[in-house]
Amino acid sequence: MNMDSKSILNGRPALSLKIEQIAEAAGYLWQKGWAERNGGNITVNITEYVDDAIRQLPAICEENPIGLTLPHLKGQYFYCKGTGKRMRDLARYPMDNGSIIRILDDCAHYVIVADQQVMPTSELPSHLLVHNWFLEIGSPYRATLHTHPIELVAMSHNKDFLKKDVLSQLLWSMIPETKAFCPKGLGIVNYQLPGSTILAQSTLKELQEYDVVMWEKHGVFAVDEDIMKAFDQVDVLCKSAQIYISAKNMGFEPDGMSQEQMKEMTIAFHLPK
Numbered sequence: 001m002n003m004d005s006k007s008i009l010n011g012r013p014a015l016s017l018k019i020e021q022i023a024e025a026a027g028y029l030w031q032k033g034w035a036e037r038n039g040g041n042i043t044v045n046i047t048e049y050v051d052d053a054i055r056q057l058p059a060i061c062e063e064n065p066i067g068l069t070l071p072h073l074k075g076q077y078f079y080c081k082g083t084g085k086r087m088r089d090l091a092r093y094p095m096d097n098g099s100i101i102r103i104l105d106d107c108a109h110y111v112i113v114a115d116q117q118v119m120p121t122s123e124l125p126s127h128l129l130v131h132n133w134f135l136e137i138g139s140p141y142r143a144t145l146h147t148h149p150i151e152l153v154a155m156s157h158n159k160d161f162l163k164k165d166v167l168s169q170l171l172w173s174m175i176p177e178t179k180a181f182c183p184k185g186l187g188i189v190n191y192q193l194p195g196s197t198i199l200a201q202s203t204l205k206e207l208q209e210y211d212v213v214m215w216e217k218h219g220v221f222a223v224d225e226d227i228m229k230a231f232d233q234v235d236v237l238c239k240s241a242q243i244y245i246s247a248k249n250m251g252f253e254p255d256g257m258s259q260e261q262m263k264e265m266t267i268a269f270h271l272p273k
Helices: 005-009 013-031 087-092 124-137 150-155 166-174 176-181 197-207 227-249 259-268
Strands: 041-045 077-081 098-103 109-114 143-147 186-189 212-215 219-224
Touching (some): 005 013, 013 041, 013 227, 041 124, 077 124, 124 143, 124 197, 143 227, 150 219, 150 227, 166 176, 166 186, 176 227, 176 259, 186 197, 197 212, 197 219, 219 227
Parallel strands (some): 186 212
Antiparallel strands (some): 041 143, 098 109, 143 219, 212 219
16 A cells, blocks of 8 residues: 555655645745646656655556656656646645656656556656756756746737747846846747647757746746746746836836846846856
Protein backbone atom coordinates (compact mmCIF):
# COMPACT_ATOMS: atom_id res chain seq x y z
CA MET A 1 0.00 0.00 0.00
CA ASN A 2 1.32 3.43 -0.87
CA MET A 3 1.74 6.24 1.65
CA ASP A 4 -1.10 8.71 2.00
CA SER A 5 -0.53 12.43 1.48
CA LYS A 6 -0.03 13.16 5.17
CA SER A 7 2.48 10.39 5.80
CA ILE A 8 4.62 11.07 2.73
CA LEU A 9 5.16 14.66 3.91
CA ASN A 10 5.29 13.87 7.62
CA GLY A 11 8.84 14.01 8.94
CA ARG A 12 10.10 15.54 5.70
CA PRO A 13 10.05 19.30 6.41
CA ALA A 14 12.05 20.30 3.32
CA LEU A 15 9.79 18.35 0.96
CA SER A 16 6.70 19.54 2.80
CA LEU A 17 7.79 23.19 2.45
CA LYS A 18 8.48 22.66 -1.27
CA ILE A 19 5.00 21.25 -1.84
CA GLU A 20 3.48 24.07 0.24
CA GLN A 21 5.34 26.61 -1.92
CA ILE A 22 3.91 25.02 -5.07
CA ALA A 23 0.43 25.18 -3.54
CA GLU A 24 0.95 28.83 -2.59
CA ALA A 25 1.99 29.72 -6.14
CA ALA A 26 -1.03 27.87 -7.54
CA GLY A 27 -3.28 29.96 -5.30
CA TYR A 28 -1.74 33.18 -6.58
CA LEU A 29 -2.25 32.06 -10.19
CA TRP A 30 -5.93 31.45 -9.50
CA GLN A 31 -6.41 34.71 -7.58
CA LYS A 32 -4.91 36.70 -10.44
CA GLY A 33 -7.23 35.11 -12.97
CA TRP A 34 -4.36 33.44 -14.80
CA ALA A 35 -5.59 29.88 -14.25
CA GLU A 36 -9.15 29.52 -15.48
CA ARG A 37 -10.69 26.05 -15.11
CA ASN A 38 -7.77 23.60 -15.43
CA GLY A 39 -5.54 26.08 -17.25
CA GLY A 40 -1.81 26.17 -16.58
CA ASN A 41 0.79 23.68 -15.44
CA ILE A 42 3.53 23.33 -12.84
CA THR A 43 6.37 20.82 -12.82
CA VAL A 44 9.10 20.95 -10.17
CA ASN A 45 12.17 18.75 -9.84
CA ILE A 46 12.11 17.56 -6.20
CA THR A 47 14.88 14.94 -6.44
CA GLU A 48 17.07 16.66 -3.84
CA TYR A 49 14.27 16.34 -1.26
CA VAL A 50 13.64 12.63 -1.86
CA ASP A 51 14.94 10.22 0.79
CA ASP A 52 15.57 6.48 0.67
CA ALA A 53 12.06 5.63 1.90
CA ILE A 54 10.49 7.49 -1.02
CA ARG A 55 12.95 5.88 -3.43
CA GLN A 56 11.72 2.49 -2.27
CA LEU A 57 8.06 3.30 -2.90
CA PRO A 58 6.45 1.00 -5.45
CA ALA A 59 4.81 2.37 -8.54
CA ILE A 60 1.06 2.92 -8.20
CA CYS A 61 0.43 2.97 -11.95
CA GLU A 62 1.67 1.27 -15.06
CA GLU A 63 4.74 2.57 -16.83
CA ASN A 64 3.85 5.53 -19.01
CA PRO A 65 5.82 6.68 -22.05
CA ILE A 66 7.13 10.23 -22.02
CA GLY A 67 7.28 10.31 -25.80
CA LEU A 68 10.91 11.38 -25.62
CA THR A 69 14.14 9.86 -24.37
CA LEU A 70 15.67 12.26 -21.85
CA PRO A 71 19.01 10.85 -20.69
CA HIS A 72 19.69 13.38 -17.94
CA LEU A 73 16.45 12.58 -16.11
CA LYS A 74 17.29 8.99 -15.16
CA GLY A 75 15.99 8.38 -11.63
CA GLN A 76 14.78 11.95 -11.17
CA TYR A 77 11.63 12.80 -9.21
CA PHE A 78 9.09 15.49 -10.08
CA TYR A 79 5.98 16.97 -8.58
CA CYS A 80 3.51 17.54 -11.43
CA LYS A 81 0.11 19.19 -11.54
CA GLY A 82 -2.47 16.63 -12.61
CA THR A 83 -4.13 16.68 -15.99
CA GLY A 84 -7.59 18.23 -15.82
CA LYS A 85 -6.92 19.53 -12.31
CA ARG A 86 -7.59 23.11 -11.24
CA MET A 87 -5.03 25.44 -9.71
CA ARG A 88 -7.59 26.59 -7.14
CA ASP A 89 -7.92 23.00 -5.96
CA LEU A 90 -4.18 22.35 -6.05
CA ALA A 91 -3.71 25.39 -3.81
CA ARG A 92 -5.75 23.67 -1.08
CA TYR A 93 -4.95 20.01 -1.70
CA PRO A 94 -1.68 19.68 -3.64
CA MET A 95 -1.33 15.93 -3.18
CA ASP A 96 -4.89 15.32 -4.38
CA ASN A 97 -4.41 17.42 -7.51
CA GLY A 98 -0.89 16.48 -8.45
CA SER A 99 1.48 13.56 -8.18
CA ILE A 100 5.08 12.62 -7.59
CA ILE A 101 6.60 10.75 -10.50
CA ARG A 102 9.88 8.90 -10.99
CA ILE A 103 11.67 8.74 -14.33
CA LEU A 104 12.69 5.17 -15.08
CA ASP A 105 16.16 3.97 -16.01
CA ASP A 106 15.34 3.89 -19.72
CA CYS A 107 14.78 7.67 -19.51
CA ALA A 108 11.72 7.26 -21.71
CA HIS A 109 9.04 6.19 -19.21
CA TYR A 110 7.77 7.33 -15.83
CA VAL A 111 5.69 5.92 -13.00
CA ILE A 112 3.64 7.60 -10.29
CA VAL A 113 4.90 6.83 -6.79
CA ALA A 114 2.71 9.17 -4.71
CA ASP A 115 0.09 10.04 -3.73
CA GLN A 116 -2.78 8.94 -5.92
CA GLN A 117 -3.08 7.87 -9.53
CA VAL A 118 -3.38 11.47 -10.70
CA MET A 119 -1.96 11.50 -14.20
CA PRO A 120 0.42 14.41 -14.85
CA THR A 121 -0.37 17.25 -17.21
CA SER A 122 -0.64 16.38 -20.90
CA GLU A 123 2.17 18.91 -21.44
CA LEU A 124 4.54 16.84 -19.28
CA PRO A 125 6.87 16.00 -22.22
CA SER A 126 7.42 19.72 -22.87
CA HIS A 127 8.20 20.39 -19.21
CA LEU A 128 10.51 17.38 -18.91
CA LEU A 129 12.35 18.34 -22.10
CA VAL A 130 13.23 21.63 -20.40
CA HIS A 131 14.21 19.93 -17.14
CA ASN A 132 16.47 17.56 -19.06
CA TRP A 133 18.22 20.57 -20.57
CA PHE A 134 18.65 22.18 -17.13
CA LEU A 135 20.54 19.14 -15.89
CA GLU A 136 22.50 18.83 -19.13
CA ILE A 137 23.92 22.37 -18.79
CA GLY A 138 24.28 22.30 -15.00
CA SER A 139 21.57 24.91 -14.41
CA PRO A 140 20.26 25.43 -10.85
CA TYR A 141 16.74 25.86 -12.26
CA ARG A 142 14.26 23.30 -10.97
CA ALA A 143 10.82 24.79 -11.70
CA THR A 144 8.74 25.22 -14.85
CA LEU A 145 5.50 27.17 -14.95
CA HIS A 146 2.90 27.64 -17.67
CA THR A 147 0.08 30.12 -17.06
CA HIS A 148 -2.26 32.54 -18.85
CA PRO A 149 -1.56 36.14 -17.71
CA ILE A 150 -4.40 38.23 -19.10
CA GLU A 151 -2.58 41.42 -20.07
CA LEU A 152 0.44 39.69 -21.56
CA VAL A 153 -1.73 37.38 -23.67
CA ALA A 154 -3.71 40.43 -24.83
CA MET A 155 -0.51 42.16 -25.95
CA SER A 156 0.50 39.05 -27.92
CA HIS A 157 -2.42 39.71 -30.28
CA ASN A 158 -0.50 42.70 -31.67
CA LYS A 159 1.98 41.53 -34.31
CA ASP A 160 4.19 44.56 -33.69
CA PHE A 161 4.85 43.32 -30.17
CA LEU A 162 6.00 39.91 -31.41
CA LYS A 163 9.17 41.16 -33.06
CA LYS A 164 12.33 40.23 -31.18
CA ASP A 165 12.76 42.17 -27.92
CA VAL A 166 10.14 44.81 -28.80
CA LEU A 167 7.89 43.71 -25.94
CA SER A 168 10.85 43.26 -23.57
CA GLN A 169 11.99 46.84 -24.14
CA LEU A 170 8.46 48.18 -23.75
CA LEU A 171 7.78 46.30 -20.52
CA TRP A 172 11.17 47.13 -19.03
CA SER A 173 10.50 50.82 -19.67
CA MET A 174 7.25 50.93 -17.71
CA ILE A 175 8.73 50.56 -14.21
CA PRO A 176 12.34 50.00 -13.04
CA GLU A 177 11.60 46.82 -11.10
CA THR A 178 10.75 44.91 -14.27
CA LYS A 179 14.30 45.10 -15.61
CA ALA A 180 15.64 44.33 -12.12
CA PHE A 181 13.54 41.23 -11.53
CA CYS A 182 13.16 39.95 -15.08
CA PRO A 183 16.52 41.02 -16.51
CA LYS A 184 16.50 38.69 -19.51
CA GLY A 185 13.17 39.98 -20.80
CA LEU A 186 10.53 38.06 -22.70
CA GLY A 187 11.13 35.58 -25.50
CA ILE A 188 8.51 35.05 -28.20
CA VAL A 189 7.18 31.86 -29.78
CA ASN A 190 4.70 32.40 -32.59
CA TYR A 191 1.44 30.48 -32.31
CA GLN A 192 1.80 26.71 -32.28
CA LEU A 193 -0.65 23.98 -31.38
CA PRO A 194 -0.78 23.66 -27.57
CA GLY A 195 1.03 20.57 -26.35
CA SER A 196 2.78 20.03 -29.68
CA THR A 197 6.39 18.96 -30.11
CA ILE A 198 7.18 22.02 -32.18
CA LEU A 199 5.91 24.28 -29.37
CA ALA A 200 8.16 22.47 -26.89
CA GLN A 201 11.20 22.68 -29.15
CA SER A 202 10.57 26.34 -29.98
CA THR A 203 10.24 27.13 -26.28
CA LEU A 204 13.48 25.33 -25.45
CA LYS A 205 15.27 27.36 -28.11
CA GLU A 206 14.00 30.64 -26.61
CA LEU A 207 14.96 29.54 -23.09
CA GLN A 208 18.59 29.58 -24.13
CA GLU A 209 18.26 33.37 -24.06
CA TYR A 210 15.25 34.13 -21.85
CA ASP A 211 13.69 32.90 -18.58
CA VAL A 212 10.13 33.75 -19.63
CA VAL A 213 8.69 32.88 -23.04
CA MET A 214 5.46 34.23 -24.49
CA TRP A 215 3.34 31.76 -26.44
CA GLU A 216 1.41 33.93 -28.90
CA LYS A 217 -2.33 34.09 -28.10
CA HIS A 218 -1.89 31.42 -25.42
CA GLY A 219 0.19 32.20 -22.33
CA VAL A 220 3.71 32.21 -20.95
CA PHE A 221 6.24 29.58 -19.94
CA ALA A 222 8.58 30.63 -17.11
CA VAL A 223 11.54 28.91 -15.46
CA ASP A 224 13.66 29.57 -12.39
CA GLU A 225 15.29 27.99 -9.35
CA ASP A 226 11.92 27.49 -7.65
CA ILE A 227 8.28 27.99 -8.54
CA MET A 228 7.90 31.25 -6.61
CA LYS A 229 10.76 32.89 -8.48
CA ALA A 230 9.24 31.76 -11.78
CA PHE A 231 5.92 33.23 -10.68
CA ASP A 232 7.61 36.49 -9.65
CA GLN A 233 9.07 37.01 -13.11
CA VAL A 234 5.67 36.64 -14.73
CA ASP A 235 4.13 38.87 -12.08
CA VAL A 236 6.49 41.81 -12.71
CA LEU A 237 6.08 41.51 -16.47
CA CYS A 238 2.32 41.51 -16.09
CA LYS A 239 2.46 44.58 -13.82
CA SER A 240 4.30 46.45 -16.57
CA ALA A 241 1.69 45.31 -19.10
CA GLN A 242 -1.04 46.62 -16.77
CA ILE A 243 0.72 50.01 -16.51
CA TYR A 244 1.00 50.24 -20.28
CA ILE A 245 -2.63 49.27 -20.85
CA SER A 246 -3.83 51.65 -18.11
CA ALA A 247 -2.00 54.55 -19.76
CA LYS A 248 -3.49 53.64 -23.14
CA ASN A 249 -6.94 53.49 -21.57
CA MET A 250 -6.40 57.02 -20.23
CA GLY A 251 -5.89 58.13 -23.80
CA PHE A 252 -2.13 58.55 -24.14
CA GLU A 253 0.96 56.60 -25.13
CA PRO A 254 3.17 56.21 -22.02
CA ASP A 255 6.63 57.72 -22.36
CA GLY A 256 8.41 54.88 -20.62
CA MET A 257 11.93 55.08 -19.28
CA SER A 258 14.47 56.25 -21.84
CA GLN A 259 17.23 53.99 -23.13
CA GLU A 260 19.69 56.11 -21.15
CA GLN A 261 17.72 55.62 -17.95
CA MET A 262 17.51 51.86 -18.47
CA LYS A 263 21.22 51.67 -19.27
CA GLU A 264 22.01 53.58 -16.09
CA MET A 265 19.94 51.16 -14.05
CA THR A 266 21.48 48.14 -15.77
CA ILE A 267 24.95 49.32 -14.76
CA ALA A 268 23.96 50.35 -11.24
CA PHE A 269 22.30 47.01 -10.43
CA HIS A 270 24.78 44.83 -12.40
CA LEU A 271 22.06 43.46 -14.66
CA PRO A 272 22.59 41.57 -17.92
CA LYS A 273 22.95 43.96 -20.85
